[in-house]
Amino acid sequence: MKKITKEQIIQAVKSLFLEAVVVLPEDVCEALETAKGQEESPLGRMVLEKLLENKDIAKNESLALCQDTGFSVIFVEWGEKVIFDGDNLVEAINEGVRQAYKEGFFRKSIVNDPIFDRKNSSDNTPAVINFELVPGDNVKIIAAPKGGGSENMSILRMLKPSDGLEGVKKTVIEAVNNAGGNPCPPVIVGVGVGGTAEKATLLAKKAVLRKLGEHNNDPRYAELEADLLKEINKLGVGPMGFGGTVTALAVNIEYFPCHIASLPVAVNIQCNSARHKEIIL
Amino acid sequence: MVKKITTPLTEETIRDLKTGDMVEITGVIYTARDAAHKRLVELIEKGENLPFSLEGAVIYYVGPTPPKPGAVIGSAGPTTSYRMDKYAPLLVEKGLKGMIGKGQRSQDVRDAIIKNKAVYFASIGGAAALLSRHIKSAEIIAYEDLGPEAVRKLYVENFPAIVVNDIYGGDLYEEGKKRYKKS
Numbered sequence: 001m002k003k004i005t006k007e008q009i010i011q012a013v014k015s016l017f018l019e020a021v022v023v024l025p026e027d028v029c030e031a032l033e034t035a036k037g038q039e040e041s042p043l044g045r046m047v048l049e050k051l052l053e054n055k056d057i058a059k060n061e062s063l064a065l066c067q068d069t070g071f072s073v074i075f076v077e078w079g080e081k082v083i084f085d086g087d088n089l090v091e092a093i094n095e096g097v098r099q100a101y102k103e104g105f106f107r108k109s110i111v112n113d114p115i116f117d118r119k120n121s122s123d124n125t126p127a128v129i130n131f132e133l134v135p136g137d138n139v140k141i142i143a144a145p146k147g148g149g150s151e152n153m154s155i156l157r158m159l160k161p162s163d164g165l166e167g168v169k170k171t172v173i174e175a176v177n178n179a180g181g182n183p184c185p186p187v188i189v190g191v192g193v194g195g196t197a198e199k200a201t202l203l204a205k206k207a208v209l210r211k212l213g214e215h216n217n218d219p220r221y222a223e224l225e226a227d228l229l230k231e232i233n234k235l236g237v238g239p240m241g242f243g244g245t246v247t248a249l250a251v252n253i254e255y256f257p258c259h260i261a262s263l264p265v266a267v268n269i270q271c272n273s274a275r276h277k278e279i280i281l
Numbered sequence: 282m283v284k285k286i287t288t289p290l291t292e293e294t295i296r297d298l299k300t301g302d303m304v305e306i307t308g309v310i311y312t313a314r315d316a317a318h319k320r321l322v323e324l325i326e327k328g329e330n331l332p333f334s335l336e337g338a339v340i341y342y343v344g345p346t347p348p349k350p351g352a353v354i355g356s357a358g359p360t361t362s363y364r365m366d367k368y369a370p371l372l373v374e375k376g377l378k379g380m381i382g383k384g385q386r387s388q389d390v391r392d393a394i395i396k397n398k399a400v401y402f403a404s405i406g407g408a409a410a411l412l413s414r415h416i417k418s419a420e421i422i423a424y425e426d427l428g429p430e431a432v433r434k435l436y437v438e439n440f441p442a443i444v445v446n447d448i449y450g451g452d453l454y455e456e457g458k459k460r461y462k463k464s
Contacts, residue, residue, distance in 0.1 A: 236462030243457020
């Protein structure tokens with residue numbers, strides 16, 4: 001059996017965040033370049049130019065792309081044949097986060113209690129960790145620091161089956177329209193359809209991590225992604241909400257079977273600082 | 282054309298600012314976001330002094346990353362402004378003249394801007410590394426316990442922003458969306 005040590009986990013998580021917070025993924029850079037060519041608003045083009053300039057400064061000077069270095073969201077796909085050689089996997093992940101946010105001079109944005117104390121935990125822990133057991137002997141870790149401004153624009157709607165395709169479209173378009181300039185457009189729209197309330201929400205979050213330019217394998221969902229992107233870019237919101245023709249860079253939909261009584265739709269909105277980085281151990 | 286303005290803001294400066302104007306701000310501005318706003322408003326309600334004078338002041342909604350050794354500040358872009366809407370009208374009434382953030386404001390804030398002759402600017406969210414270059418000095422003046430949410434006194438040079446809400450009732454988000462909306 002393959003073994004992975006505590007130290008391997010700490011180092012992997014740490015290096016993922018040190019890079020993810022500073023270096024904008026190549027596909028996102030390309031999408032922003034393309035958007036600059038497509039945007040009709042001069043002010044919108046200026047915003048896109050500044051974002052491109054910003055990602056160069058961040059990378060060259062090892063500075064955070066955005067001051068909101070996010071909630072440390074982590075997806076772990078753990079191969080069933082792999083053994084963790086340690087006593088506390090969650091703590092190992094949190095230690096990786098702790099070290100990255102300290103060494104990277106990243107902002108610590110987590111408060112220990114949401115209602116009463118709201119005291120900063122001072123090391124950006126705990127991370128939000130989503131574990132999944134998968135076949136095989138690999139461990140994949142995805143680090144996806146998520147800013148509060150765009151996460152706050154996320155929604156969940158429990159639609160009726162009779163609301164159907166039109167209901168889903170309306171829900172997604174309204175979410176982006178209502179969010180306006182708040183989540184720092186151009187955004188990536190993650191949509192989770194089906195499952196239960198928590199399943200749809202998780203699918204929506206996973207959907208924003210998909211590589212730009214890739215589409216759902218089911219041609220019907222791929223077509224829906226294209227339709228929604230077209231409709232969203234007609235809204236007029238534009239870069240930073242100042243008005244324009246590029247409001248979203250992509251709409252990514254993930255789906256799951258659902259109950260005969262349900263049609264859950266979750267929308268997770270990812271800001272222009274679409275940061276994520278993965279590693280396979 | 283970019284309008285160069287200096288702080289503290291005067292009524293004369295504010296009269297000249299119109300929705301959609303690009304500006305470059307030079308002078309002292311203060312940082313405050315959610316938790317600091319709550320405390321500032323509590324002080325006003327208790328009739329106590331604030332850690333800085335609101336007269337002509339500009340507040341930047343930002344919680345910067347920590348400075349690296351030798352740096353003035355870390356990355357420092359705007360946070361979403363609507364979370365401060367509950368507190369902003371009172372601050373504007375007490376003399377605050379400018380706010381820098383991102384995203385649309387409530388009707389109460391927009392009314393307070395018109396009534397008290399203030400202005401709301403947006404900066405570019407996601408351009409935090411670039412914006413930090415315009416910040417020449419930074420000093421925590423209150424609420425150090427809040428960490429990134431502490432109140433900082435910044436000196437900025439040619440800090441780029443755009444006028445969203447002016448004293449004439451303009452709103453860049455509404456106007457921009459109307460202009461580019463397609464059926």
